[in-house]
Amino acid sequence: MNSTTYDRRRGQLEDYFGRTGYEAWARLTADGPVSRIRATVRAGRQEMRDQLLDWLPAQLRGLKVLDAGCGTGALAWAAAARGAEVTAVDLTSSVVRLAQERAPAIAGPGRIEYGVGDMTDASWGSFDYVVAMDSLIHYDTPDMVEAVQRLARRTRCAILFTFAPRTGALAVMHAVGRLFPRGDRAPAIAPVREAHLAALLTAAPGLEEWEMQRSQRVQRGFYTSQAVELVHR
Numbered sequence: 001m002n003s004t005t006y007d008r009r010r011g012q013l014e015d016y017f018g019r020t021g022y023e024a025w026a027r028l029t030a031d032g033p034v035s036r037i038r039a040t041v042r043a044g045r046q047e048m049r050d051q052l053l054d055w056l057p058a059q060l061r062g063l064k065v066l067d068a069g070c071g072t073g074a075l076a077w078a079a080a081a082r083g084a085e086v087t088a089v090d091l092t093s094s095v096v097r098l099a100q101e102r103a104p105a106i107a108g109p110g111r112i113e114y115g116v117g118d119m120t121d122a123s124w125g126s127f128d129y130v131v132a133m134d135s136l137i138h139y140d141t142p143d144m145v146e147a148v149q150r151l152a153r154r155t156r157c158a159i160l161f162t163f164a165p166r167t168g169a170l171a172v173m174h175a176v177g178r179l180f181p182r183g184d185r186a187p188a189i190a191p192v193r194e195a196h197l198a199a200l201l202t203a204a205p206g207l208e209e210w211e212m213q214r215s216q217r218v219q220r221g222f223y224t225s226q227a228v229e230l231v232h233r
């Protein structure tokens with residue numbers, strides 16, 4: 001990992017999600033009214049979350065899941081409701097606090113442990129599944145691939161993550177996104193073509209036994225993101 005670019009971007013993300021964009025992010029991830037543009041983002045995010053959850057086994061009892069960059073926690077709750085032992089980690093302490101405050105009671109064997117820090121840190125332990133929904137999209141592609149390599153060392157079955165697909169439509173949306181007030185604006189995302197990402201993952205040391213299987217783009221109004229399933233053979 002080029003720790004300079006990774007660390008710099010991570011610092012910007014912590015600042016955005018924890019401070020400048022905190023209120024906007026808290027509103028987007030709650031149930032109250034939002035602008036029409038943000039409603040499309042909310043709907044797209046819901047569809048993406050459902051897609052990722054659908055790729056996990058239906059029964060997660062006894063399985064360990066890392067929600068890598070858990071944000072306000074919706075995916076972690078859904079996985080725990082299916083019986084998973086979830087570790088929900090995010091860089092941003094205020095966001096993790098919000099996830100804990102909002103967490104519904106979980107009936108059944110599932111549980112969630114929350115943590116503040118870097119998702120790739122080995123101290124979180126080992127997992128059957130890692131899910132990183134829209135938490136790697138802001139990193140330069142080589143840093144994203146290296147984060148996946150680091151996660152793979154501690155993952156038994158599959159890593160599900162999203163990337164921002166490089167498309168013309170997305171470039172237009174980013175230009176429009178720059179019209180938002182600065183405080184509401186998320187740090188830039190780093191779009192990448194799927195074929196390029198696949199080639200980098202295939203060539204990455206430590207990922208020789210991993211295979212990119214399903215891939216699914218979600219496009220709803222101002223939300224575009226693509227899910228990838230990386231499976232340990």
Ligand SMILES: C[S@@+](CC[C@H](N)C(=O)[O-])C[C@H]1O[C@@H](n2cnc3c(N)ncnc32)[C@H](O)[C@@H]1O
Nearest residue numbers: 017069070071090091092117118119133134135
């Ligand atoms: C766009 S939000 C998505 C949150 C959540 N996965 C969701 O889909 O609702 C990205 C989140 O990733 C977190 N994040 C980014 N880089 C991270 C890192 N290296 N380690 C842990 N969390 C990270 C940010 O703090 C932010 O909360």
